[in-house]
Amino acid sequence: MKTDLTDKALHSEFRQKVEALSGQNLSDCYQCGKCSGGCPVEPFVEVSPTRLIRMVQLGMEEEALNSDSVWHCAGCGTCNGRCPMGIDIVRVKDALRKLTKKIHYKRGSLEAWTFYEAFLDCVRNFGRLTEIGLMGGYNINSGWLMTNVKKAPWYLMRNKLGVSPHTIKRVDRLQRVFKRIEEIEGQ
Amino acid sequence: MKFAYYPGCSSEGSGAEYARASEAVLEALGVELEEIDDWVCCGATPAHATSHLLSIALPAISCASAEKQSLDILTCCACCHSRLKQVNQEVRDDPALRAKISEIIEEDYRGSLNILHVTEVLAREVGLEAIKARVRTPLKGLKVACYYGCLMSRMPEALMSDKSEYPMLLDNLMDAVGAEPLDWPYKTECCGAALTLTQTKTVIRLSADVLQMAKQNGADMLVVACPLCQANLDIYQAEAEKLKGERLSIPVVYFVQLMGLAMDLDPKRLCLDRLIVDPMPILAQKGFVHGAVYL
Numbered sequence: 001m002k003t004d005l006t007d008k009a010l011h012s013e014f015r016q017k018v019e020a021l022s023g024q025n026l027s028d029c030y031q032c033g034k035c036s037g038g039c040p041v042e043p044f045v046e047v048s049p050t051r052l053i054r055m056v057q058l059g060m061e062e063e064a065l066n067s068d069s070v071w072h073c074a075g076c077g078t079c080n081g082r083c084p085m086g087i088d089i090v091r092v093k094d095a096l097r098k099l100t101k102k103i104h105y106k107r108g109s110l111e112a113w114t115f116y117e118a119f120l121d122c123v124r125n126f127g128r129l130t131e132i133g134l135m136g137g138y139n140i141n142s143g144w145l146m147t148n149v150k151k152a153p154w155y156l157m158r159n160k161l162g163v164s165p166h167t168i169k170r171v172d173r174l175q176r177v178f179k180r181i182e183e184i185e186g187q
Numbered sequence: 188m189k190f191a192y193y194p195g196c197s198s199e200g201s202g203a204e205y206a207r208a209s210e211a212v213l214e215a216l217g218v219e220l221e222e223i224d225d226w227v228c229c230g231a232t233p234a235h236a237t238s239h240l241l242s243i244a245l246p247a248i249s250c251a252s253a254e255k256q257s258l259d260i261l262t263c264c265a266c267c268h269s270r271l272k273q274v275n276q277e278v279r280d281d282p283a284l285r286a287k288i289s290e291i292i293e294e295d296y297r298g299s300l301n302i303l304h305v306t307e308v309l310a311r312e313v314g315l316e317a318i319k320a321r322v323r324t325p326l327k328g329l330k331v332a333c334y335y336g337c338l339m340s341r342m343p344e345a346l347m348s349d350k351s352e353y354p355m356l357l358d359n360l361m362d363a364v365g366a367e368p369l370d371w372p373y374k375t376e377c378c379g380a381a382l383t384l385t386q387t388k389t390v391i392r393l394s395a396d397v398l399q400m401a402k403q404n405g406a407d408m409l410v411v412a413c414p415l416c417q418a419n420l421d422i423y424q425a426e427a428e429k430l431k432g433e434r435l436s437i438p439v440v441y442f443v444q445l446m447g448l449a450m451d452l453d454p455k456r457l458c459l460d461r462l463i464v465d466p467m468p469i470l471a472q473k474g475f476v477h478g479a480v481y482l
């Protein structure tokens with residue numbers, strides 16, 4: 001891969017955006033690789049956490065946001081625990097995930113956004129999550145109808161899924177909270 | 188001893204047995220719980236992956252409610268615990284954020300409480316000696332692999348106290364009720380639960396590794412303290428067996444279920460029958476239960 005090491009690339013707008021959103025200073029990363037060494041999904045992805053950080057340092061927006069590593073992440077925090085520089089890599093990944101929303105990169109982000117939206121819709125409407133509502137909503141909206149629903153009979157047999165949604169008392173306040181945040185973040 | 192109780196969404200669904208068993212054990216050990224009034228979902232990964240403000244506001248609503256009750260918070264779910272704790276800390280340390288969040292949630296929130304996981308309350312507040320004294324049927328000869336997963340072992344305070352790679356809280360609790368906790372290497376490996384719906388294949392591979400390692404180390408059961416780990420490790424065993432080409436079939440039980448058993452609590456309250464891989468055969472074989480009670 002050809003990389004651009006000009007001053008412009010090293011101080012890209014993309015990098016600044018990621019640093020601001022994540023609150024991390026990416027100059028701290030000296031590419032030691034410890035984050036990738038501990039990462040449980042590293043064997044299954046094309047771009048390791050170490051490389052992903054490098055891409056951001058070098059302003060490689062397209063490659064970074066399109067990499068499978070942005071979504072194929074368990075959020076387990078092992079990378080954070082191992083980083084000798086104390087970089088919060090999970091927050092860097094959160095920042096990249098947020099950026100995919102506006103840009104609509106295809107890889108993995110559609111399923112993930114569908115899942116997040118189904119989850120948060122449920123919380124917004126009821127104040128709590130019902131797993132059956134979530135699984136149903138997610139699988140239908142993402143076209144993955146049969147992937148996990150086939151596990152549902154097991155769960156239903158043992159009454160594992162709360163079937164009726166439980167609504168909190170102050171749901172009106174909660175909806176104002178969601179709305180206020182949308183207004184603040186939309187600005 | 189009294190706490191504000193944050194049950195979390197899974198307590199009303201797939202993790203109900205965890206909540207019920209925890210409540211039973213805490214009650215038997217004299218810990219009082221007062222449910223947080225009108226608590227809301229902590230937002231979990233979907234909130235913190237999409238909106239920093241939302242990921243703080245949701246836990247803040249429940250914590251502000253607990254502040255009115257003037258009680259420290261106890262929660263059983265490792266995921267909720269990690270979210271609540273992080274938010275509490277962030278708000279406490281940042282006055283500007285405190286003001287902003289209080290305005291958003293229409294309530295004053297100071298971040299003044301301690302947020303405790305049920306394992307901490309049992310091991311440290313109640314204490315191992317008090318637990319030992321309450322045991323009626325020690326789980327002698329039951330080999331357990333304590334599995335902490337990622338959320339319990341990656342908390343900032345755990346990282347600082349050097350407990351993140353080889354924690355002992357669950358092991359100590361299991362030891363206190365007479366079981367035999369194993370020294371095994373996958374205590375803190377991640378099972379991939381956050382990817383259950385989006386990357387099922389990865390999840391099966393990660394879970395299969397954990398299950399196989401527990402088996403190879405001679406575990407009768409895996410013992411967990413997180414509803415996401417439990418569901419994940421329990422539900423994919425058929426797929427994991429296919430992947431590994433060997434029989435695994437290893438029960439994945441909540442630590443409180445075993446504690447309750449050792450304390451001779453009403454088996455109905457421990458909900459051992461809600462697990463998918465049935466722990467009864469091993470428990471009966473070791474003489475800790477009499478099958479008929481559960482059938």
Ligand code: SF4
Pocket residue numbers: 035038039040041042049072073074075076077078079080089090
């Ligand atoms: S949080 Fe994501 S990137 Fe970090 S170690 Fe876990 S799976 Fe890997």
Ligand code: SF4
Pocket residue numbers: 028029030031032033034035036049050053082083084085086087089
């Ligand atoms: S562990 Fe930290 S310093 Fe090392 S490569 Fe990863 S992010 Fe960079």
